[in-house]
Amino acid sequence: MAVYTHVPAEEIDAFLTRYDAGRLVSAKGIAEGVENSNYLLETTGADGNGHRYILTLYEKRVDEADLPFFMDLLDHLGARGCLVPRFIADTDGKRLQQLGGRPACLIEFLTGISVTEPTPAQARACGVALGELHRAAQGFAGERRNALDKDGWHALAARCGDDFDQIAPGLGARVAEELAFLDAHWPADLPRSVIHADLFPDNVLMLGDEVTGLIDFYFSCTDIRAYDLAVTHSAWCFSNDGATWYGDRATAIGQGYAAAHGLTDAERAAFPILCRGAALRFLLTRAYDWINTPADALVTRKDPLAYLRRMDFYAKADPAELLGA
């Protein structure tokens, strides 16, 4: 959420000569996304009409070896009508470059703003966009393992170990209990596909009630398709602190997704379990970051308990209420 690698504007301007993008007229480091460095660029444009791009330099959290997967995925989705930011090829057809000592890519800029308090109409549009994304992903040949799947949660919980209880007394035991429950009940036979896996409101650009872009695919991977809806549900249907549940948003997301893609009976039946898994996944990554970030660091630590509250909610929720009719 900062600019980690500073690239002189002269170097960015020289970098742009590889592309049919015009000359640089503005470059602003932006505070966005996962741990990459991002610049919002403005150029004269190939046609002299001005054009904007995102320049991303990949820091340690994104593995360079994964970039072709993300590039091919966004090309596949974009070609099928999804509003996703495509990686731009230079005049030699090359999309992956080096800049400032980092892997770097020039990426489409999409307009739209990220809502913080989604209305039901906006939540429905998000559900529709996720359904359309899953529909467009059919036939995509690429695969990428979800490093944050159930095995990943076990590994992360083990690394947090005794430190969970620094965050809240009894948290370690609660996590162990939930992992045991999910081991016993995690669905085995649901349809799998490429999923976004991180579709928070931050990663959905909107204008009014219309989705104008889905961004930040750096967690995208191959996993249970309906788990993507569970992640989205856990991100969109609560207050930030997880204390308040917004049933109207949940119904809207569920209906939007079902209208655009459809949900099988088996997916609906497993949905509360998938939501518990989604809540645990974010609880665990937040707990790990909490334990490993000094309290006085200038990075904002996200509260793991906001996802404990969601997990507790899903454990007790009436399954019929989670997705509406």
Add this chain to the structure above:
Amino acid sequence: MAVYTHVPAEEIDAFLTRYDAGRLVSAKGIAEGVENSNYLLETTGADGNGHRYILTLYEKRVDEADLPFFMDLLDHLGARGCLVPRFIADTDGKRLQQLGGRPACLIEFLTGISVTEPTPAQARACGVALGELHRAAQGFAGERRNALDKDGWHALAARCGDDFDQIAPGLGARVAEELAFLDAHWPADLPRSVIHADLFPDNVLMLGDEVTGLIDFYFSCTDIRAYDLAVTHSAWCFSNDGATWYGDRATAIGQGYAAAHGLTDAERAAFPILCRGAALRFLLTRAYDWINTPADALVTRKDPLAYLRRMDFYAKADPAELLGA
């Protein structure tokens, strides 16, 4: 150099309705400037053609009481042809607002990039722009004390106290010696005016060899006019680490400034002293920040010794070489 106050996009959109600016279509937090929170906004524009703005939320380093001075100054300069970002008035004529619990202003966005390795032609353009700024500042009635004047340096040095030598052995004695020298030699009768006081390459936007904007006036104040040229000189004419001096840039800045504004014999004679003062001013603020920022903090500490090297250079320099003919 980060976004300290996060404002939901819905609130920014609502904020914009006070202005004749159209509706929000994009908002990106940008990593820029002094310790304020800045967003680069794109709107539909009053005319539907799209428009960009900077939204600034003032954090603790800028005193709200100083904002009218900055606003009036930029209006004065802008009205006289300087390329400076003006504060935008809402439909009631109000420029200072509150947003996210902070004083907040909507400001003109200017294109241009900040060079890192200025060519002589770019350095000359910077000198011309500073000279034109000083010419345009004539007749501006506002005054603001320079908190970082010589008295301010003494106060800052006292606060660093014994900690100077944590940075480099003997630094405390060197600072005391320089302060004593400046007390004895600081010029008393040079012309004063409003000055920018922080015209680093970061704060000059350029396209090619043309200046397209002078930004970040939050250190602007009333002081010796030629001291502004000394600050600019110390910022533009060395490698970042202060180890390499670029005489061609210095000659170019001096000639550009002299052509646009003129320099009196008294200003030329005092220039080496003014440069020693400028170098000490940045040495002191960097030393203070260095001492008061934990080494493991994620904020990049700027090296105070880069300005000790400049100060040493100016103390030994041939005065005739500093500004060219």
